[in-house]
Amino acid sequence: MKGLQYITVFCLLLVSTLTTAQDYKLPPYQKFTLKNGLTVYLMEQHEVPMINVSVVLPAGAIYDGDKAGLAAFTATALKHGTQKYPKAKLDETLDFMGASVNSYATKESAGISASFAAKDKQPVFDIIYELLTQPTFNAEEFAKEKQRALTRLAQAKESPRSVIGSQFDKLIYGDHVYGNVTGGTTSSVTVLDVADLKKFHAANYVPNGSAIAVVGDFNSKEMKAELTKLFGNWKKGNSQSTNFASAPIATANEANVLLINKEDAKETTFIIGSKGVSRNNPDFVAIDVVNTLFGGRFTSMLNDELRVNSGLTYGARSSFSALKNSGSFSISTFTASNTTEAAIDKALDVVNKLHTDGVDEQMLTSAKNYVKGQFPPKYETSGQLAGLLTSMFWYNFNESYINNFQKNVDDLTLDKAREIIKKYFPKDKLQFVLVGKSADIRKIAEKYGKVKEIQITDEPKKKAF
């Protein structure tokens, strides 16, 4: 008892010093929009002669339609080359400069992230511009890419962790576009061809609604002139006519359990969750603090119970995954097959405990100090800052998120934390995905809700239930 009291006093003394230390502000930057609608962010960072670029485009998997994987393949295939830079020349040129230029698609958006020596800015920007605006979508390269992808999709079924996320999203979002499987499925990828990619590119890789952030060692005035000249040539496109993501998402009216059989599984990997919040939720920071103490760090309630107290797992955590119009909440962990029931029961106990016992002043203080203390390293590098700027664009927030972060954390009172728990942390009608050996855990699964059983090799259905 004495030890604990001592720590409490100790912490109160420390809080005041922490406040000044975490006074972290976003470095200055400028933002402007070209005539074609492209938004540009420039932030000078002269510590090292490097430049980082982040591009975000409204070309994510939510626009896949019935061709799952289309957005992801289009992004990947940008690097199959252009007229001026056929694939082999492109790879050689980038590798020779030690430059990295990666293209990718996520659920909502597509993007490019690049890192290179400042002296190579001219050729690298030229390549980025070419990739965005004039990809050739070479049929031969695409055929090879497709073969590799089909093998990888089959290989993904070897690992519970690589299939569980998209199955969980299907369970939460149903047939809403947020349930779209970004990487595609075997059947959808099999029928994709370059004509699909060309069409998708023409419709979605447009400057209006897109942004480019450049952070690093350059002169803003010169960079502004260079980028305006280069990216000003990018032809404005038609804006997306339909905002698919704004469609309502059905809320589950009962507890469901998706049981995924993996015949050779020795452990059960599982997620318990529900619908969550969107990125623009005004309580975003407060939710982050409360989730930190619930399942977002080592001493969190979840990890403490499932790992430290019982040794049931190597780790247990919870997170809010936030998109533009919605999001999900998930508790995820894994345990040996024969401790499946104990681990699920304990996870649910911790959820109930959060609601019945709530949080106390010390837990909250600790979580607040923790999120403040761990905040600055998230925006330490030019690459991290470039990513932050395009996130600000995409989710429509500004530097006040960074500059007021500490204040917003400090302002969270115990009463408010209790409200947050009540409002955002679900306890009923939870949704479960279990990946394990069905024969061993089927009976257990039935305890938690209506069970639907599939094989790990099965593709995600339009609707999980």
Add this chain to the structure above:
Amino acid sequence: MKRIFLLLTVFVTGLTQAQLKVNDVQSFTLKNGMKFLVVEDFSIPNANMYLFYKVGSRNEYQGITGLSHFFEHMMFNGAKKYGPKEFDRVMELNGGANNAYTREDITAYTNWFPASSAEVMFDLEGDRISSLSIDPKMVESERGVVISERSTGLENSPWNGLMQGVSGQAFQEHPYHWPVIGYLDDMKNWKQADLERYFKTYYAPNNCLVVVSGAMKLAEVKRLAEKYLEPIPAQAAPPAVHIVEPEQTGERRIEMQKDVTTPYLYIAWKAPNAMDADYYALSLLNDILTGGRSSRLYKSLVDEKQAATTVFASYNESLDPTLFGIAAVTARGTDVANLENVIYTELEKIKKEGITAAELEKVKNAKLIEFYGQVETINGKSNNLGTYEIFFGDYKKMFEAPAAYNKVSMDDIKRVANKYFNKTTRTVGVLKANTDK
């Protein structure tokens, strides 16, 4: 060749101008032998503390395999002043986070915190290094945690089992024979006495290197080190690892079963440790083989011949002679024997014809960018300085690395390819669904 080197030199200077320089690293050693490296860096209001103990699975023997890694976990389970759970609770309450990792050669502990909380961090470390208490109850629950860690690794990646299998064949006497995580039966069998002996022998201040980077002045680091860490008594030096792996005189092959879509292939050759003169040439050869899409093996295996869906080479710094590995996953429509042969064909080309000047320049450029990326953050600075000090014998070697890579010639690459890529010193592992075929 001269011209290329000249260009490269300009590039090196350009890159290193504004960043970390050798004189930015300050060093002192406490009376008990604990050595400190310090980098003052006020770019963010945070600091870190990396503690490298010279102990890993290399210091184990059969019967206690995995104990070094298990000990890494036990270091968080309570000491005299801060009892069970309090190390993490106090650290997080003060805005800090931590982690740790165990390799064959070392165990590293990493603390990341707001610089204003530095004193608490030193107090926490001083407490557990001076007076860890090994509670039998904590031992039992933590045993479950590491068994789960082992299981989830094997469950989610076919590589884990295959690479462990190949190391087990390649090293028959040296401790690199067993996996860092340990044998399952040893994991169930570690004894209290093993843990206590391990702590006394290896967790001595004189067996530890500490690196601190971030928003702290050297004088402050020194004050805290003297207050919290200097009183801990030194111990006798740990016993040297005396086993030297006998020379491998013929190819070794192993097959393993797992329900995989297509076979996984891992080929590993005996290769020298980080102190060897050939280290830099081999490290560049690694990049020539699989660094980027224009690399030899990616281009040939994945792109042109479509024999593999993925390929990567690995060659890491180590204290004792190690492995140079090439790993690939077979593409559908080809067989693993063909994939293996294509790899050998590519290696033979380098052994006979060498590489081009442009290829060499490319991987040297990439190394510099990589080097820069490694010291871009305060965490990267601490981790890399510690790694160089331990594996290369001196942190200053980190600053000499660009020049050391620069010195490698086309002939050096050809020479090391011939020296190390031999049939007699390689071990080949295949993991596939049907091993009876």
